[in-house]
Amino acid sequence: MAIIGFDTTVFPKLDYKNPRKFWKQIKELERFFSNHKEDLSQVIENVPALRAAFDKLDPLIQSYTAKVCPYCGTVCCANKFGFPEFADVVCFLAMDLDIPRYDLDVDEEAICQFIGEKGCVLPRIQRPYRCTWYFCDPLLVQLEIGPARHYRSFVADLQELSMARGKLLEAFYTIWTKGNNSKQ
Numbered sequence: 001m002a003i004i005g006f007d008t009t010v011f012p013k014l015d016y017k018n019p020r021k022f023w024k025q026i027k028e029l030e031r032f033f034s035n036h037k038e039d040l041s042q043v044i045e046n047v048p049a050l051r052a053a054f055d056k057l058d059p060l061i062q063s064y065t066a067k068v069c070p071y072c073g074t075v076c077c078a079n080k081f082g083f084p085e086f087a088d089v090v091c092f093l094a095m096d097l098d099i100p101r102y103d104l105d106v107d108e109e110a111i112c113q114f115i116g117e118k119g120c121v122l123p124r125i126q127r128p129y130r131c132t133w134y135f136c137d138p139l140l141v142q143l144e145i146g147p148a149r150h151y152r153s154f155v156a157d158l159q160e161l162s163m164a165r166g167k168l169l170e171a172f173y174t175i176w177t178k179g180n181n182s183k184q
């Protein structure tokens with residue numbers, strides 16, 4: 001499935017292996033949001049569509065993961081996948097979500113710190129985007145063997161999510177680059 005979104009590689013890397021820098025970048029982003037409230041209204045206006053797209057997609061993904069994940073021998077949720085990218089933090093802040101208190105002093109390959117008894121304890125909107133995006137082969141098989149119309153509507157919902165997130169990030173990028181250039 002070819003799904004187009006915003007190219008998040010334009011943002012700096014948020015490196016969980018460098019805790020001091022990781023938290024400093026997050027603090028700077030928080031400051032940027034509180035210092036540019038008016039300008040960021042163009043970003044915030046994309047939030048309802050992003051929330052709605054997550055809400056629409058979540059039950060379907062949940063229904064598939066509930067079928068497949070309990071029988072998985074190689075659980076994909078490792079700490080290194082539970083840490084956010086810069087773009088994830090932008091979306092969290094735009095949606096006025098708390099930034100999860102990541103414990104960076106963990107084995108990155110060990111099972112993710114956010115796994116609870118019934119799967120991930122974070123609401124989907126507060127997880128890194130990759131956690132929604134990743135479909136292992138058994139999950140893809142489940143999707144493909146179901147009714148074709150379910151698969152088509154699932155792909156359409158994913159497109160919607162990607163577009164909503166893309167629009168928000170694009171709006172943020174424009175304001176953020178202006179803000180950073182005016183400091184130079």
Ligand code: SF4
Nearest residue numbers: 068069072075076136
């Ligand atoms: S998404 Fe796939 S790899 Fe990850 S836990 Fe579920 S079945 Fe396992």
Ligand code: SF4
Nearest residue numbers: 077082112114120131
């Ligand atoms: S879905 Fe949750 S538990 Fe799994 S890697 Fe993402 S944050 Fe961690």
